[in-house]
Amino acid sequence: MHHVGLDRQGRRVLDDVSLEIGAGRMTGLLGPNGAGKSTLLRLLLGLLRPDTGRVVLDGRDLSTCARREIARRIAYVPQGHMSLFPYIVRDVVALGRVSYSPFARHVGREDMAIVTEALERLSISHLAERPYTDLSGGERQAVLIARALAQGGRILVLDEPETGLDYGQQQRLYGLLRELATDGYAIMATTHDPLRAAVAFDHAVLLRHGRVMESGPAAQVLDAEGIARLYARDAGPDSAGITDVSIG
Numbered sequence: 001m002h003h004v005g006l007d008r009q010g011r012r013v014l015d016d017v018s019l020e021i022g023a024g025r026m027t028g029l030l031g032p033n034g035a036g037k038s039t040l041l042r043l044l045l046g047l048l049r050p051d052t053g054r055v056v057l058d059g060r061d062l063s064t065c066a067r068r069e070i071a072r073r074i075a076y077v078p079q080g081h082m083s084l085f086p087y088i089v090r091d092v093v094a095l096g097r098v099s100y101s102p103f104a105r106h107v108g109r110e111d112m113a114i115v116t117e118a119l120e121r122l123s124i125s126h127l128a129e130r131p132y133t134d135l136s137g138g139e140r141q142a143v144l145i146a147r148a149l150a151q152g153g154r155i156l157v158l159d160e161p162e163t164g165l166d167y168g169q170q171q172r173l174y175g176l177l178r179e180l181a182t183d184g185y186a187i188m189a190t191t192h193d194p195l196r197a198a199v200a201f202d203h204a205v206l207l208r209h210g211r212v213m214e215s216g217p218a219a220q221v222l223d224a225e226g227i228a229r230l231y232a233r234d235a236g237p238d239s240a241g242i243t244d245v246s247i248g
């Protein structure tokens, strides 16, 4: 993403944002409410187009890529609490294969083998025939990640993946994301937990008022001072930062 800017209803919501998502790397996107994190994810997924700057996928401008092509490269994991129809888990994961089917309807035998593999990878084969809507938050999150893996892309974009998970589930989730990064996936996730992000992510992008306040190694930029500046009480985009959030 190079020097991206976007206006929504006449208001600048992202301004001169540049970032890179690398294979094998976990990148955290942090910022206060309304900083522009979800909007940035939508740009990365090609659901919005920037007014200025470019989003580039493997050297190609994302705006020239077909939806189906993007879906095969970048998988999105929405927040686990999003409601879906009471499909059984296997069918929810099979939705990840839709971009490979000629009529966007039929999922073939080969696709089902990939679905089975994704369920195994997430250790949720035992949930395959259960309705998605009956699952716990952690189980739903695992299903959505399995769907993303079934999609086949090597870029995973996750929106606040730890929301609603207990401590143990969060630990397992981040352990799994680390495994995927080690396998070469590029992981990008938003989070509202800077303390965890400082240890769980390799790289962090701190977004404030639609601008990158700082980016760099997670442990470095998410020190007490960085966190205080990031979440300082709102005093407008040109504020030097009021340190009214203190850590430790």
Ligand SMILES: Nc1ncnc2c1ncn2[C@@H]1O[C@H](COP(=O)(O)OP(=O)(O)OP(=O)(O)O)[C@@H](O)[C@H]1O
Binding pocket: 008, 009, 013, 031, 032, 033, 034, 035, 036, 037, 038, 039, 040
């Ligand atoms: N469709 C829209 N039309 C107009 N303004 C919008 C639209 N979507 C988002 N915005 C505005 O853009 C800004 C950034 O919103 P965004 O949802 O990206 O923030 P966020 O960092 O994801 O916040 P949160 O942590 O609360 O989810 C906000 O001021 C929001 O009101």
